[in-house]
Amino acid sequence: MGIQESGRVRNEPSPGNFSVSGMAKGAGPPLIEVCGLAKSFGQVPAVVDVDFEVGEGELFGFLGPNGAGKTTIINMLTGLARPDAGSIRIAGIDCSLDPKAAQHLVGIVPDESNLYPELTGFDNLCFCGALYGMKKKAREARARDLLKEFGLSEAAGRKFGGYSKGMKRRLTIAAGIIHEPRILFLDEPTTGIDVSGARQIRRVVSDLHGGGTTIFLTTHYIEEAERLCDRIAFIVSGRIIRTDTVERLIEPVLERHVMHIAFSRRVPELDKKLASAFPRIECCVQGEGLVRIEADEPVRVGPIVRFFEEQGVEVTEARRMRPSLEDVFVRITGIEAEAMRKEKEKMGGGV
Amino acid sequence: MREWIAFWNILVKDMRAYYLKPPNISWGLIFPLAWTGMFFVKSGGEVSSVMSLLPGVVTLSILFGTTSMLAVTVTFEKRNRSFERLLLAPISLELLMLAKTSGAIAFGVANAFVPIVMGAFLADLSGVAWPSVVPAVVLIAVASAFLGLFIAVSVSEVFEAQTFSNFFRFPMIFLCGLFFPIEKLPTFLKPLSYMLPLTYGADILHGAFSGSSVLPPVADFGLLLLFCLLLFIVSLKNVRTRWIL
Known part of the structure; x- marks a missing residue:
């Protein structure tokens, strides 16, 4: 629980460092252009009128809860699903007319590792290279390089089915880039991976981006999106609520003052009592013993501690928090990040 | 050229991963052997019956x-989602499905020759067309294979x-004239026989082994x-509508 003091891994453009089209400055011409994309499953709308562009070399993130439509959009972009309406252009190729045409330009890392359990790591990579028409010598050399790069050389001769989750994920990413695609689609790359594995994967993604690969990443981890992405789209119930650079998204909350107060026991109607005692602050009770306080001016700890003491409750910790993308996400979508995390963990994920 | 590299590697991967695995090789050998042995014993072990049994046993195998x-x-x-990897590859669906079925076709052809080789020990096959x-x-x-698809x-x-x-499969054993001539089937079942591909095979x-074909x-x-x-086209259509949503 709590907001991490997250430092961005790379690409730290200053606020306002973006182009008119909304793409991050430094990104090339749009490599992915999506316009009016829509998809329903029966009567249930999964994606509703989605528009966005991703520039060459950009790391674009889709951030949203489960069922928001992230994977459906990736499936439509990669040719695994047919849009009901709208157009998709990848490197100028109209994918809605010919979904196969752009497939040699893209690499895909699905949300679940889907390599062949009965093949070794090396054979899996070689097979994936062959699917993209790579010749034997080229794919074998590339497979060896990737195994080394991803720290899997020693496991190269072992069957994929016997790999740990983190190793499976790394090999799946390696398989996605064996043919050196211009665009890499990463669907929830760190879901279900332990902390060190997730950190390794983030480093790999960062390096790939640094190497010039355009990356389209979906995630429900706000910190991950904030650390990695140049631009982020918030997606809820199949609709894009907001798209912008991380810096621009955070801008409105940067001047806000945030404090987390931890206390010993539950106070009935705490939010109402706090609001009447401190009319210039906004508060949000986040569980039995935690309240989040936000204000436009610095929050003074003394009066708040005294307020709790008057309620007969001891304050155990008061921590100033740096405003983060999570604050923006919660403000714009109304969805609590913690709820998103718990939901995913229930489904077997969780970093 | 690129597509054919993919085609060949899908075929080789399937052969290595599935068809050339010891349990499948033994299944491929034992199953036709069992069919041949069963019908040979049933026919009283007459050498003359081999020629009339072989077409059915070969087809069944x-x-x-x-x-x-x-x-x-x-x-x-499809279940472990590795098939998605194939659908995402820059290879036409037609070629992909041909690659997936080619391994099974080769396996089926190899199976067919097990009873034929056995038959060669029991009867003179020099007159076979x-x-x-x-x-x-x-x-x-x-x-x-396309039926399997x-x-x-x-x-x-x-x-x-x-x-x-x-x-x-089981209705085909009785309806396709493998062991029981179609003419001896009840009249209402005969049209059904001619709606099944194995009838013609x-x-x-039968014509090649004993010169007794109907058509x-x-x-x-x-x-x-x-x-x-027809089976290939219907299967492709099903893949497009059921797997590419």
């Missing part, structure tokens, strides 16, 4: 070998693939080919 393997392997890959047998065996294997794209679980396969083989070979080959095309 191909049918059971290919449909089982293909339906199960494709359903298995081999120029008809070889293409017929290949076409029966193609039709059976049709089954695979119609189900979502491996056990369903097995059950659904039997729904097609078995008829070619001219050209008609049999033409109709068998037509069934192959």
Whole structure:
């Protein structure tokens, strides 16, 4: 629980460092252009009128809860699903007319590792290279390089089915880039991976981006999106609520003052009592013993501690928090990040 | 060229991962051996009966070998989502499905020659019209593989693939003239026989082994080919509508 003091891994453009089209400055011409994309499953709308562009070399993130439509959009972009309406252009190729045409330009890392359990790591990579028409010598050399790069050389001769989750994920990413695609689609790359594995994967993604690969990443981890992405789209119930650079998204909350107060026991109607005692602050009770306080001016700890003491409750910790993308996400979508995390963990994920 | 590299590697991967695995090789050998032995014993062990039994046993060996393997392997890959990897590759769906079925076709052809080799020890096969047998065996294997593909794209679980396969295979044993001539079937079942691809394959083989075919070979080959095309087209359509949502 709590907001991490997250430092961005790379690409730290200053606020306002973006182009008119909304793409991050430094990104090339749009490599992915999506316009009016829509998809329903029966009567249930999964994606509703989605528009966005991703520039060459950009790391674009889709951030949203489960069922928001992230994977459906990736499936439509990669040719695994047919849009009901709208157009998709990848490197100028109209994918809605010919979904196969752009497939040699893209690499895909699905949300679940889907390599062949009965093949070794090396054979899996070689097979994936062959699917993209790579010749034997080229794919074998590339497979060896990737195994080394991803720290899997020693496991190269072992069957994929016997790999740990983190190793499976790394090999799946390696398989996605064996043919050196211009665009890499990463669907929830760190879901279900332990902390060190997730950190390794983030480093790999960062390096790939640094190497010039355009990356389209979906995630429900706000910190991950904030650390990695140049631009982020918030997606809820199949609709894009907001798209912008991380810096621009955070801008409105940067001047806000945030404090987390931890206390010993539950106070009935705490939010109402706090609001009447401190009319210039906004508060949000986040569980039995935690309240989040936000204000436009610095929050003074003394009066708040005294307020709790008057309620007969001891304050155990008061921590100033740096405003983060999570604050923006919660403000714009109304969805609590913690709820998103718990939901995913229930489904077997969780970093 | 790029697409053919993919085609060849899908085929080689399937052969290595599925068809050349010891349990499958033994299944491929034991199953036709069991069929041949069973019918040979049933016929009283007469050498003359070998020529009338072989077409049925060969056809059954191909049918059971290919449909089982293909339906199960494709359903298995669909279930663990590795099939998505193939659908995402820059290779046409037609070529992809041909690559997936080629392994099963080769497996079926190999299965067909187990009873033929056994038969060679029991009877004189010098009078057999081999120029008809070889293409017929290949076409029966193609039709059976495409039937397996049709089954695979119609189900979502491996056990369903097995059950659904039997729904097609067991009636075919009795309806396709493998061991019981179609003329002796009740009148209401005869039209059903002619709606099944194996009827034409078995008829070619009966003609080639004992000269007792019902239809001219050209008609049999033409109709068998037509069934192959039809099953392939229907399977592709099913893949497009069921797997690419």
